[in-house]
Amino acid sequence: MTTVERRLHQLLLSVHDFDVPPVYPPGISLGMESDGDQEGEKASVLIENCGEKGYSIVTVQCKDRRRLMFDTVCTLADMLYVISHASVDPHGGYAFQEYFVRKIDGGTLNTESEKQHAMKCLEDAVERRVCEGIRLELCANNRVGLLSDISRVFLENG
Numbered sequence: 326m327t328t329v330e331r332r333l334h335q336l337l338l339s340v341h342d343f344d345v346p347p348v349y350p351p352g353i354s355l356g357m358e359s360d361g362d363q364e365g366e367k368a369s370v371l372i373e374n375c376g377e378k379g380y381s382i383v384t385v386q387c388k389d390r391r392r393l394m395f396d397t398v399c400t401l402a403d404m405l406y407v408i409s410h411a412s413v414d415p416h417g418g419y420a421f422q423e424y425f426v427r428k429i430d431g432g433t434l435n436t437e438s439e440k441q442h443a444m445k446c447l448e449d450a451v452e453r454r455v456c457e458g459i460r461l462e463l464c465a466n467n468r469v470g471l472l473s474d475i476s477r478v479f480l481e482n483g
Contacts, residue, residue, distance in 0.1 A: 330392075331399055337453070338403045338446060368451040370444040374433045380409065380425040381434040383443070387451050389420040397422055400450040404443060405429040 368387035375382055385397055394413055401408055401424060410425040427433060434440050465471060 330395070335399075335403050337449075338400065368448045370447045370451075372434055372440045372444060374435070375425070376433075378425075379431070379433060380427060381406075381440075383424040383426055383447070385420075385422040385424075385447055385451065387420060389415045389418055390454070392454065393420055393451065394422065396450045396454060397424070397447060400446055401426060404446060406443075 368385065370386075371384040373382045373384075374380075383401070387393070398408065398411075405428065406426040407429060408424050408426050412423045414421045434443060463475065
């Protein structure tokens, strides 16, 4: 049984949501701009190979937040990397995560394109949940135009 959040990670990875930034109609802002985009606060991902041990070392540094480890571990697992060892060190509002990984076939991330792809996936997994907002659950009888009416109210109120 897969949780909703876990399945969301799998779906976003499968459609390569990180390849193209979302495009919204002119004048539409979804309020998704986050403080995480400010210089020094954006997620930093580094991948190095440790040849003598046969691991790739994935280092993630970013602003600490709830469910951060869940997001990074899910992303690595969805990319078919096996995590052999990990350390997580939160300090002063920031998190330092280090993962020792191998590909499912036992190899390391050797090519620059493999590393870039993994780094981009991890950056996006970390940044995707950064925005602050309100979760709204609405229960209503279904009717024609309901979604349109709800969308209009959000649009009119920014």
